[in-house]
Each structure stands twice: as structure tokens, then as C-alpha cells.
Amino acid sequence: MNILITGGAGFIGSNVADAFLAEGHRVIIVDNLSTGKRENLPPEAIFYEVDIRDADQLEAVFKRESIDIIDHHAAQMSVPASVADPVYDANVNVIGLLNLMQCAVKYGVKKVIFISSGGAIYGESETFPITEDMPVQPVSPYAITKYVSEHYLRFYWHQYNLPYTILRYANVYGPRQIPHGEAGVVAIFIEALLANKTPKIFTFPDMPEGMIRDYVFVGDVVQANLRVLQHGDGEAYNIGTGIQTTTLTLLKTIQNAIGTGITPVFSEARAGDLRCSQLDITKAAQHLGWQPEYDLKTGIQKTVNYYRKEEHLP
Ligand SMILES: NC(=O)c1ccc[n+]([C@@H]2O[C@H](COP(=O)([O-])OP(=O)(O)OC[C@H]3O[C@@H](n4cnc5c(N)ncnc54)[C@H](O)[C@@H]3O)[C@@H](O)[C@H]2O)c1
Incomplete structure (x- = not known):
């Protein structure tokens, strides 16, 4: 076609x-x-x-x-x-x-x-x-x-x-992602960590590990x-994946994939930040026979490998 x-x-x-x-x-x-x-x-x-x-x-x-x-x-x-x-x-x-x-x-x-x-x-x-x-x-x-x-x-x-x-x-992540788009946090963290910069986590007072997102x-x-x-x-x-992930868990997953442990700084959530997003994917599974194949660890590792190879450093 x-x-x-x-x-x-x-x-x-x-x-x-x-x-x-x-x-x-x-x-x-x-x-x-x-x-x-x-x-x-x-x-x-x-x-x-x-x-x-x-x-x-x-x-x-x-x-x-x-x-x-x-x-x-x-x-x-x-x-x-x-x-x-x-x-x-x-x-x-x-x-x-x-x-x-x-x-x-x-x-x-x-x-x-x-x-x-x-x-x-x-x-x-x-x-x-x-x-x-x-x-x-x-x-x-x-x-x-x-x-x-x-x-x-x-x-x-x-x-x-x-x-x-x-x-x-x-929230989509993976090779070729740019830091300033929707859900750019994965690219932002990877670029920061590869350049030995301190990552920043935005939090709400009752959500100290940051916002909850569904990363696919x-x-x-x-x-x-x-x-x-x-x-x-x-x-x-x-x-999506139907799985809730906090920003801190995401950061730790990326740190493990890179093999670094830079301590993040925490900052107040920005105006307009949503607290939580987690999609139910049952309908896509039933109608389309579609299911996500990559868990966060595997997807992040592939993404980190891409950034390393491409030398997408700031
Ligand atoms: N990245 C995410 O997590 C996410 C989540 C939900 C929905 N989306 C949607 O997925 C789509 C792709 O997003 P992405 O993350 O790949 O972003 P992206 O910025 O990498 O891709 C958008 C593309 O559209 C092009 N574009 C923008 N304005 C244009 C115009 N006026 N005419 C022609 N081309 C134009 C850009 O040059 C770019 O290549 C978008 O519709 C976005 O809203 C993305």
C-alpha cells in the first residue's frame, strides 16, 4: 500500500x-x-x-x-x-x-x-x-x-x-526521542546521566517519588x-502498558542501565503537570491482538544503547 x-x-x-x-x-x-x-x-x-x-x-x-x-x-x-x-x-x-x-x-x-x-x-x-x-x-x-x-x-x-x-x-520513549517533546523525560534523564549531570525530579508534596506515568x-x-x-x-x-511508574523508579531504571548513581535533586511540580496517568489497554488487546512486548528495563536498555552509540550527548 x-x-x-x-x-x-x-x-x-x-x-x-x-x-x-x-x-x-x-x-x-x-x-x-x-x-x-x-x-x-x-x-x-x-x-x-x-x-x-x-x-x-x-x-x-x-x-x-x-x-x-x-x-x-x-x-x-x-x-x-x-x-x-x-x-x-x-x-x-x-x-x-x-x-x-x-x-x-x-x-x-x-x-x-x-x-x-x-x-x-x-x-x-x-x-x-x-x-x-x-x-x-x-x-x-x-x-x-x-x-x-x-x-x-x-x-x-x-x-x-x-x-x-x-x-x-x-508516554512513549525509545531511540530518536528528543528531550523537549511530550514525555521527553526519558531522553532528558539519559542525556543528563551520560553527561554526568544531576537529574531533576518534579514532585507533589504527597508524591515524593514524582509523578506516575505509563511508559511504553x-x-x-x-x-x-x-x-x-x-x-x-x-x-x-x-x-500503553497499563503499568504505573514513578519518576524515581524511571530514573533508577535508567541509572541501572547506564551503570551510574548520581543523586537527583527534587523540585516542585510545574503548573499543568498531571499527577498520574495509567492507561487500560484491554481494548487494544481484545480488538487488535496487540500487547506491549517490552518491559521498562528492556526498553530502557535498548534506548540507552542507542544514545551511547549515537553519542547524543548535549
Ligand atoms: N512522544 C510521546 O510520548 C507522545 C505521546 C502521545 C502522543 N504523541 C503524538 O505522537 C506524534 C509524534 O510525536 P513525537 O514524540 O514523535 O514528536 P516529534 O516532534 O519527534 O514528531 C513530530 C513530527 O511532526 C513534524 N511536524 C510538526 N509540525 C509540522 C507541520 N506543521 N507540518 C509538517 N510536519 C510537522 C515535526 O517536524 C516532527 O518530525 C505527535 O502527534 C504527538 O502528539 C506523542
Whole structure:
């Protein structure tokens, strides 16, 4: 199939591109390289340096390539940046999506895979793990634009019969991650420790080990993308591990993988930090036969090995 990956020069999108190519698909990547990197692009992929906000340039890609599937990873993906500039966030995440969806209808795309955020859209939940049908309470512009996008997908499905699947990622980590994105803490800790710098843990008064997150390895996220090529039309799936990990446990796991023991400093949680996130992944297991294969220790070791090899030191 001809698969358009938006954001395919980024951390997760480029890992997904590698997997689609390995499965024999033709991969077309659209990315404006704002946070993505040229060196992440697989050489076999066809690359267009295009901004999804530019409707004309985007349409030119659809005119040239006969796109079967859109796998939409491009986004403004920083929560603090969305707070600082909600207009930019909405332009990329909402207008960019609509530009794509208009092309999808016009050029007969068969399915859209949309990447949402299970770590952001549920907000400060009171019950864990969080299932897909629990209340969605986005509290940042980033989370709002992700959830709005989910509604637009439902609109295009009802209006134009355009199938979609939504993947709501937990906190993704792994090779090619950059420190300043959503869930950048793994990359931040690894880079700090490899450079012998002191890591910082943000805590709430009643959570001295830091916030609780659900960390999923990018290799498992890639597998979920492969599954939904054929399955899960009209559905949203949490893609995480269902396991709670505190920031301190994460740091210790990384320290063990690196073989260092630098004592962290602790600091007050920042405005907008969620206390806890843990996704229920039963639905993805039942519908897609998808399960995460990597535990935190194994995934972190692979990630550390990558950073060492690539010498991604600050
Ligand atoms: N990293 C996580 O833990 C996480 C969690 C939940 C959801 N997500 C979502 O996964 C997707 C990929 O995130 P990532 O962590 O790989 O981030 P990333 O920054 O590495 O990837 C995003 C890519 O989109 C590109 N891009 C941004 N704006 C663009 C525009 N206007 N036009 C064209 N390309 C543009 C960037 O250059 C980059 O290559 C995003 O949609 C993000 O919201 C990530």
C-alpha cells in the first residue's frame, strides 16, 4: 500500500516508517522538519518537506502520490508550547488535520490513522487504569486540539464514509526521542546521566517519588500502527502498558542501565503537570491482538544503547 506518514522525520513517525517499509509498503513522508530530523528519514521513503498548514503544497503531494492510508503523526506536541502559543498549536494540530482530511476525501484515501494522546486528553483522572470510555477532560491547549481532532475524524467518517482509527499513546520513549517533546523525560534523564549531570525530579508534596506515568517503548507503539492498517475502524485505542511508574523508579531504571548513581535533586511540580496517568489497554488487546512486548528495563536498555552509540550527548 501507499502510506503517507506525516511527521515521519520525527521520533515516533520515523520508527513507524521503518516498520511499514520493512513490511513492503511504499512510504511517503510529509514533514516540515520543525522538530524532526533529516537523518531520521529512511532512505527508501519518498520525502516532501511540506508544512501541513500549507493546503496547496499538501494537495500537490496527494496529486502526485496515490495515497491509500494516512498515518498522521505530525503535530505541535509540546504541552508547555501549547500553553505559550495556543494559536500556533491549533494551526498545526487542527488546521493541519483538516487540510489532510480534505485531501483524503478528494483523493479517495481508504483510511486515516490518527495519533492522539492518552497521556494528555483524559486530564487528571480519579480512577485508574483509564479506559477509553472514561470522561475525557483535556486541560491544556495541546490536549484540547488532540480531542477536537478525534471529533473531526468522526465527522469525516459519518459524512464521507472515511474510516479512521485513533491511537491514544501513553508516554512513549525509545531511540530518536528528543528531550523537549511530550514525555521527553526519558531522553532528558539519559542525556543528563551520560553527561554526568544531576537529574531533576518534579514532585507533589504527597508524591515524593514524582509523578506516575505509563511508559511504553516505541517498538510496541510501532506494532500497534501495523495492526490498525487492517483493523479497528471507527475506534479509539489506548496504547500503553497499563503499568504505573514513578519518576524515581524511571530514573533508577535508567541509572541501572547506564551503570551510574548520581543523586537527583527534587523540585516542585510545574503548573499543568498531571499527577498520574495509567492507561487500560484491554481494548487494544481484545480488538487488535496487540500487547506491549517490552518491559521498562528492556526498553530502557535498548534506548540507552542507542544514545551511547549515537553519542547524543548535549
Ligand atoms: N512522544 C510521546 O510520548 C507522545 C505521546 C502521545 C502522543 N504523541 C503524538 O505522537 C506524534 C509524534 O510525536 P513525537 O514524540 O514523535 O514528536 P516529534 O516532534 O519527534 O514528531 C513530530 C513530527 O511532526 C513534524 N511536524 C510538526 N509540525 C509540522 C507541520 N506543521 N507540518 C509538517 N510536519 C510537522 C515535526 O517536524 C516532527 O518530525 C505527535 O502527534 C504527538 O502528539 C506523542
